Amino acid sequence: MGKVRKLVLFPAKVALALVLPSLVLYLFFNIWPLIFSVYIAFTDANATNIASQPMIAELEKVRTNITSYLYSNKDSILVEVSRAKEYINQTIDGMEELLAYINSSAAITYDDIDTLKTNITASMTRAVAIVVSNETMLYYYPGLRDALSTAQNLIYSMWSDVERIIGFSIIIPPDKAEQIREVIAERSPAIIGNLSLAYEELTAIEENYDSFVKSAVKDIDKQIDRLSLHFIGLGNFQKLFSDSRFPYSILKTLLFVVTSVPMKLALGVALAFLFSSNLMSGRKVMRALLLIPWALPVLLTVTTWRMLFVPDTGVFSSALSRVLGYEFNIYYHEWDAFAVYNIVEMWLGYPFVMTVTMGAIAGIPKELIEAAYIDGAGVFQRFRHVTLPLAMRPILFAAILTTGASLQAFMVPLLINNGGPQGFLWVPGFKPVSGYTNEMMVLYGYKRAWIDQEFGLSAASYLVITLIFLLYALVWYKFVYRRGGR
Amino acid sequence: MRRRAGITKQAIAGIIIVVVVIAAAAVLMMQGGGQPTPTPTSTPTGTPTTKTPTTTATIGTTTTTTMSTTTTTTTTTTTTTTQPQLRTITIGSSTIRVPDDFYEFVQKAKNGEISVTINFWTSMLPFEVDAITQVVNEFESEYPGIKVSYTGTQQNMKEAIKAGVLANDLENTANVFTWAHDWTGELADGGFIVPLDKYLPPETIEDLQSQYLTNAYSAGVYNLHLYGLPWAAEAIALVCNAEMVQTPPKTFAELEQIMQQYYNPDNDTYGLAYQIDPYFVYPFVTAFGGYYYDDETGSVGVNSTGTKEGIKFLIQHVLAYEFTGDLGHETQLNIFQQGKAPCMITGPWDIPAIKENIPNITVSAIPPIDDKVPRPFSGIKLLWISKVTEQDQNKLYASILFVMWFSLNDDTLKSLVDNAGFIPVKKSVVTYISEHIDQYPIVAGFIESISNSIPMPKSPQMAKVWGPVAEALSAILATYSESGPDAALEAVDQALDNAQESILQSLSG
Numbered sequence: 001m002g003k004v005r006k007l008v009l010f011p012a013k014v015a016l017a018l019v020l021p022s023l024v025l026y027l028f029f030n031i032w033p034l035i036f037s038v039y040i041a042f043t044d045a046n047a048t049n050i051a052s053q054p055m056i057a058e059l060e061k062v063r064t065n066i067t068s069y070l071y072s073n074k075d076s077i078l079v080e081v082s083r084a085k086e087y088i089n090q091t092i093d094g095m096e097e098l099l100a101y102i103n104s105s106a107a108i109t110y111d112d113i114d115t116l117k118t119n120i121t122a123s124m125t126r127a128v129a130i131v132v133s134n135e136t137m138l139y140y141y142p143g144l145r146d147a148l149s150t151a152q153n154l155i156y157s158m159w160s161d162v163e164r165i166i167g168f169s170i171i172i173p174p175d176k177a178e179q180i181r182e183v184i185a186e187r188s189p190a191i192i193g194n195l196s197l198a199y200e201e202l203t204a205i206e207e208n209y210d211s212f213v214k215s216a217v218k219d220i221d222k223q224i225d226r227l228s229l230h231f232i233g234l235g236n237f238q239k240l241f242s243d244s245r246f247p248y249s250i251l252k253t254l255l256f257v258v259t260s261v262p263m264k265l266a267l268g269v270a271l272a273f274l275f276s277s278n279l280m281s282g283r284k285v286m287r288a289l290l291l292i293p294w295a296l297p298v299l300l301t302v303t304t305w306r307m308l309f310v311p312d313t314g315v316f317s318s319a320l321s322r323v324l325g326y327e328f329n330i331y332y333h334e335w336d337a338f339a340v341y342n343i344v345e346m347w348l349g350y351p352f353v354m355t356v357t358m359g360a361i362a363g364i365p366k367e368l369i370e371a372a373y374i375d376g377a378g379v380f381q382r383f384r385h386v387t388l389p390l391a392m393r394p395i396l397f398a399a400i401l402t403t404g405a406s407l408q409a410f411m412v413p414l415l416i417n418n419g420g421p422q423g424f425l426w427v428p429g430f431k432p433v434s435g436y437t438n439e440m441m442v443l444y445g446y447k448r449a450w451i452d453q454e455f456g457l458s459a460a461s462y463l464v465i466t467l468i469f470l471l472y473a474l475v476w477y478k479f480v481y482r483r484g485g486r
Numbered sequence: 487m488r489r490r491a492g493i494t495k496q497a498i499a500g501i502i503i504v505v506v507v508i509a510a511a512a513v514l515m516m517q518g519g520g521q522p523t524p525t526p527t528s529t530p531t532g533t534p535t536t537k538t539p540t541t542t543a544t545i546g547t548t549t550t551t552t553m554s555t556t557t558t559t560t561t562t563t564t565t566t567t568t569q570p571q572l573r574t575i576t577i578g579s580s581t582i583r584v585p586d587d588f589y590e591f592v593q594k595a596k597n598g599e600i601s602v603t604i605n606f607w608t609s610m611l612p613f614e615v616d617a618i619t620q621v622v623n624e625f626e627s628e629y630p631g632i633k634v635s636y637t638g639t640q641q642n643m644k645e646a647i648k649a650g651v652l653a654n655d656l657e658n659t660a661n662v663f664t665w666a667h668d669w670t671g672e673l674a675d676g677g678f679i680v681p682l683d684k685y686l687p688p689e690t691i692e693d694l695q696s697q698y699l700t701n702a703y704s705a706g707v708y709n710l711h712l713y714g715l716p717w718a719a720e721a722i723a724l725v726c727n728a729e730m731v732q733t734p735p736k737t738f739a740e741l742e743q744i745m746q747q748y749y750n751p752d753n754d755t756y757g758l759a760y761q762i763d764p765y766f767v768y769p770f771v772t773a774f775g776g777y778y779y780d781d782e783t784g785s786v787g788v789n790s791t792g793t794k795e796g797i798k799f800l801i802q803h804v805l806a807y808e809f810t811g812d813l814g815h816e817t818q819l820n821i822f823q824q825g826k827a828p829c830m831i832t833g834p835w836d837i838p839a840i841k842e843n844i845p846n847i848t849v850s851a852i853p854p855i856d857d858k859v860p861r862p863f864s865g866i867k868l869l870w871i872s873k874v875t876e877q878d879q880n881k882l883y884a885s886i887l888f889v890m891w892f893s894l895n896d897d898t899l900k901s902l903v904d905n906a907g908f909i910p911v912k913k914s915v916v917t918y919i920s921e922h923i924d925q926y927p928i929v930a931g932f933i934e935s936i937s938n939s940i941p942m943p944k945s946p947q948m949a950k951v952w953g954p955v956a957e958a959l960s961a962i963l964a965t966y967s968e969s970g971p972d973a974a975l976e977a978v979d980q981a982l983d984n985a986q987e988s989i990l991q992s993l994s995g
Binding site for chain 2 (some may be wrong): 047054129
């Protein structure tokens with residue numbers, strides 16, 4: 001006959017057949033995000049280089065042609081260079097005229113300033129137009145670009161200050177004229193200095209055209225490099241463990257698990273036992289009401305809990321402050337917030353435990369309870385010695401799943417106080433650093449992605465977290481499931 | 487009997503592998519198609535892009551010959567520096583010189599000889615959307631040839647623009663969009679917006695520059711390129727309840743007196759309503775010569791002496807008169823609305839909400855501390871043109887015209903002031919308001935504050951500065967609430983040093 005067939009309700013193949021379609025669909029839609037996330041964890045992805053394809057393509061196009069273009073159009077470009085130098089000279093002259101005007105003893109009038117400003121603007125705009133033009137490629141000569149850009153910004157800030165001082169007045173009183181003199185005198189040296197620097201850079205182009213071409217190519221390469229995604233191998237993982245923030249978040253999450261799971265179990269089991277007895281009337285209604293934590297959206301309920309605990313105005317926080325004798329503040333006290341996390345998690349988690357336990361309790365034969373009752377056992381003894389041991393397996397199962405939920409704590413810390421008050425984090429063996437004191441590990445990854453826009457680092461942290469979960473599942477499988485019997 | 491027609495393990499594995507392969511192939515195909523394929527021929531890099539029609543959009547002072555495609559010849563480029571024909575167009579009270587073909591386009595649009603549709607996106611509150619819709623309708627009636635598709639506020643505008651540009655979606659992505667200027671660096675570096683000087687000659691740029699307050703115009707300039715034109719500005723100012731404070735304080739000492747007079751926590755009245763976060767405390771930082779980040783030099787000044795002194799001054803002379811239980815926006819606004827504080831430091835965005843409860847308010851710049859001028863951050867609202875627009879010459883010109891019209895038409899700007907309280911930055915409108923200051927006391931007050939202000943840094947690096955500064959402030963406030971002002975004063979140095987260190991680390995790493 002061959003192998004002995006195990007007696008089971010459904011063969012495994014049927015179960016697999018039922019699961020297969022959903023598995024296939026899940027993989028089909030998620031395979032790309034999954035692969036992409038894993039790939040990103042090994043790169044230095046951040047906001048600038050994650051979506052820069054169009055810009056890189058454009059720069060690449062420029063890069064391929066630039067050397068040949070610059071050499072084949074050398075003459076026309078040099079003509080432009082000399083015209084740019086002319087315009088810069090005109091701008092410098094304009095600035096010096098402005099200085100001479102304000103230093104002269106003549107009174108300052110709005111019209112005169114405006115005329116001088118127009119002249120300076122005219123020549124500066126034309127100089128800039130030549131530099132940024134697609135036809136000269138002078139923009140890619142970094143020294144020139146930086147000097148001219150700085151000069152332009154300084155000119156703008158000088159005129160901004162002058163406009164602020166003049167305000168709405170047409171006639172400029174002496175004290176304001178004095179302020180204007182100060183502002184212009186202060187800014188002019190730097191402006192003229194940068195313009196002269198730009199002039200020198202242009203002269204350098206005329207004298208050594210080859211070095212200009214080389215610098216331009218190097219500059220484009222640098223810009224392309226800055227916008228590109230780089231593969232950095234394990235760099236992100238090193239960064240994760242270079243300071244205490246990530247290890248601290250892992251430890252804090254484990255602490256949260258250790259404190260919240262027993263609370264959830266205790267409340268769930270107690271309520272299940274309470275509602276399983278025949279004493280409570282209208283227990284079906286009560287049961288339904290107790291499932292509200294399960295049914296309402298987490299965002300809504302946790303935010304409501306937060307409002308109850310807001311310092312000074314929240315109902316619970318003021319009550320607690322009176323009872324405990326000090327100010328209960330979830331925004332400034334780490335452990336106050338931690339306690340609130342546990343309370344809210346307990347409220348969110350008990351319906352599941354309760355449901356599972358009630359199912360388990362319903363499965364206990366009535367005769368055993370009655371036998372214990374006849375033997376003289378009280379309520380609590382019946383619970384402890386008869387009900388609980390027989391319901392142990394399902395409760396253990398619920399405990400394992402609810403531990404998983406606690407390990408994933410994310411919405412609760414985020415919504416209650418965004419990861420807790422700032423403080424000084426130090427895990428022995430890692431560099432001390434300042435950060436959020438109640439930041440759980442999933443919240444850490446979220447912050448790296450959304451606040452810091454460090455996508456590579458965030459993906460790496462989630463890989464580590466997934467590893468931790470796999471480890472947890474392995475431990476559970478090996479020591480609990482297997483050992484519990486086939 | 488043993489070989490049941492069931493699903494074996496191998497079959498399952500096989501199916502999964504097939505699914506993965508199909509999905510991967512689909513993804514690779516999509517990836518390949520989406521990217522613009524680089525043209526193998528050496529297209530001249532002189533023309534703006536390979537897709538625009540080659541009518542020289544870069545008419546300017548430079549050569550009018552298009553660059554040759556063959557790279558071997560060196561003598562074909564003759565420099566004919568003929569001065570291009572420039573015509574003038576009039577928008578509002580401004581006359582702008584524009585190139586010939588742009589002028590032709592404008593005439594055609596006015597006469598309705600041409601038909602173009604452009605998409606316009608904003609991300610705004612409902613009352614602002616109404617005002618903008620009115621403006622769009624005015625534009626369409628003046629230029630019947632151009633239809634501006636404006637459907638109200640757009641969610642996640644920045645991400646949607648980036649996605650649209652990446653997908654090269656000309657039909658559905660915004661052609662023109664608007665936001666505060668601090669996005670300029672990020673959008674420009676990533677190639678998501680079009681520099682206007684690519685298509686407009688220096689004469690046009692020169693004329694445009696003289697129309698706006700320099701503060702506002704410079705916000706649209708990044709790395710020598712002009713990316714956007716400004717149409718409004720916002721900065722925080724001192725808003726006082728006219729019934730409690732008849733004339734706004736001219737010096738900080740006066741303000742402090744008022745605050746002391748009203749501060750009575752037992753009575754639930756406070757001296758000042760003022761939310762505390764890095765953006766809002768900046769005026770006190772700058773008053774003492776501090777700063778967070780300098781765009782030009784890229785230096786971080788979070789732990790400079792000026793910043794430290796500014797924060798210490800804030801603790802001693804401002805926080806002391808506030809409700810420190812909750813220093814967030816909602817609570818502080820509530821305190822002011824309920825008349826529990828005489829003054830509030832906030833921006834134009836809160837004015838409608840304030841006016842509901844307090845009809846008479848005065849707005850003025852934050853008063854100087856002796857001779858130190860507090861200079862808050864200002865956000866300049868810019869109109870940008872997205873990269874996809876370059877593909878269609880008509881849409882590009884329509885967008886440029888719309889951007890210019892929106893920011894230059896005096897009637898439009900005045901209607902925006904009247905209907906939505908936007909603070910204008912065009913010189914002629916600002917002068918008009920100064921001449922009719924009785925009709926526009928609130929706007930004039932904000933203009934005063936804006937003229938003192940410092941535009942937010944445009945560099946994308948700034949994003950890394952806000953977080954640590956917020957953390958430092960939080961730590962200082964925590965110490966304040968737990969141990970009092972003196973302990974908070976001592977905590978300032980350490981907290982700001984920590985912030986400086988983590989900013990420098992994240993900027994270099």
